[in-house]
Amino acid sequence: MxxxxxxxxxxxxxxxxxxxxxxxxxxxxxxxxxxxxxxxxxxxxxxxxxxxxxxxxxxxxxxxxxxxxxxxxxxxxxxxxxxxxxxxxxxxxxxxxxxxxxxxxxxxxxxxxxxxxxxxxxxxxxxxxxxxxxxxxxxxxxxxxxxxxxxxxxxxxxxxxxxxxxxxxxDTVRDADGLALSSRNGYLSAAQRAEAPALQRALLGLANDARHAATPAQLLALETRAARDLAARGWAPDYLTLRRRGDLLPPGEQELRQGVDLVALGAARLGPTRLIDNLEC
The missing domain is CATH 3.40.50.620 (HUPs)
Incomplete structure (x- = not known):
């Protein structure tokens, strides 16, 4: 080289x-x-x-x-x-x-x-x-x-x-515990590193729950709950949301009923370190 x-x-x-x-x-x-x-x-x-x-x-x-x-x-x-x-x-x-x-x-x-x-x-x-x-x-x-x-x-x-x-x-490369690899992971303390996979788990839960959402209001309620639950673990979420894959805009009611392709996206701070992740669903 x-x-x-x-x-x-x-x-x-x-x-x-x-x-x-x-x-x-x-x-x-x-x-x-x-x-x-x-x-x-x-x-x-x-x-x-x-x-x-x-x-x-x-x-x-x-x-x-x-x-x-x-x-x-x-x-x-x-x-x-x-x-x-x-x-x-x-x-x-x-x-x-x-x-x-x-x-x-x-x-x-x-x-x-x-x-x-x-x-x-x-x-x-x-x-x-x-x-x-x-x-x-x-x-x-x-x-x-x-x-x-x-x-x-x-x-x-x-x-x-x-x-x-x-x-x-x-596709995103992950550690064995599900944490998406990132150069910023090196900022995490040992305790924070053990907690960090919770972001992926929150997105997995949001994606699974979204299969039962039939309206944008229901989807918003799921997103709010996911962010609240992550915050209760000591995170400071910027967003946890489900969006259309093609343009990252919120899906409409008809699209939810038709099963539009979605992606769950999240960004949150754990201590001073900001992590992002996503899952297509």
Whole structure:
């Protein structure tokens, strides 16, 4: 595996082969990231991974400064996973000038759920992802479904800008107790780590109970109860909700009766650590 840090080096390496598969990350890699690399390898394409902690998608009171930077370890893991090329730019290389041109996502999608709790987050995500797509010009890009709203937003961006690449989504990778793997799990104390799988259990319960909901009012009551029960365990929920998979809007009564495809989504703080998860149902 080659490691490059500049755009010029990246493009020189990319010219050696064609039809690359891109795995964008912010580093501090875990088994979920490595599963993305494995999925990219299944495409029979050379794999380029990026590691860049993107300031634009962090809010003013979020964890940009303390987000773990573990590049030597990450590079070793990527090499062992069969990655062909690692692009690890610093901030000056990624944004040599102030990034005043931004991607403004549709607020109907980017302004709800994560976007409502973290204003500007998806603008930062869309901007850096678009920039990576222009730098790498991959044939495929692989993203995890744990960031469900992000994946849907990126799919829409690619479609609306007619970008010549396919977005591949991969199911969430979990620990044995059901906790979705995340770089932020490392913030959890031992006691918090033991409690953390309760978020997935809350979503499982919500998804199961929703099968008996025939109206939006009944669904709202289930969501309220799920959030209250999680809060009673010491969490601070931002949302626990069931939405339509296609646009993450609440289902209507007719859709509930017809069995529309739904996804249960949750975000909550456990101590200072904010965790997200989802389950298609």
């Amino acid at each position: 080659h490691t490059v840090h500049t755009l010029a080096e990246l493009r020189a390496e990319l010219r050696r082969r064609s039809d690359w598969a891109l795995v964008p990350t912010m580093g501090n890699l875990h088994a979920g990231h490595l599963a993305l690399v494995a999925r990219a390898r299944e495409l029979k394409a050379p794999v380029v991974a990026s590691i860049f902690v993107n300031r634009l998608q962090f809010g003013p009171n979020e964890d940009f400064d303390r987000y773990p930077r573990t590049l030597p370890r990450d590079a070793q893991l990527l090499q062992e996973a069969g990655c062909d090329l690692l692009f690890a730019p610093d901030e000056a290389e990624m944004y040599p000038q102030p990034q005043v041109f931004r991607i403004q996502p549709d607020p109907a999608l980017a302004g709800i759920l994560e976007g409502a709790v973290r204003p500007g987050h998806f603008e930062g995500v869309a901007t850096v992802v678009m920039k990576l797509f222009q730098m790498v010009q991959p044939r495929w890009a692989v993203f995890g479904k744990k960031d469900y709203q992000q994946l849907l937003l990126i799919r829409r961006m690619v479609a609306q800008f007619a970008l010549p690449l396919d977005i591949v989504g991969l």
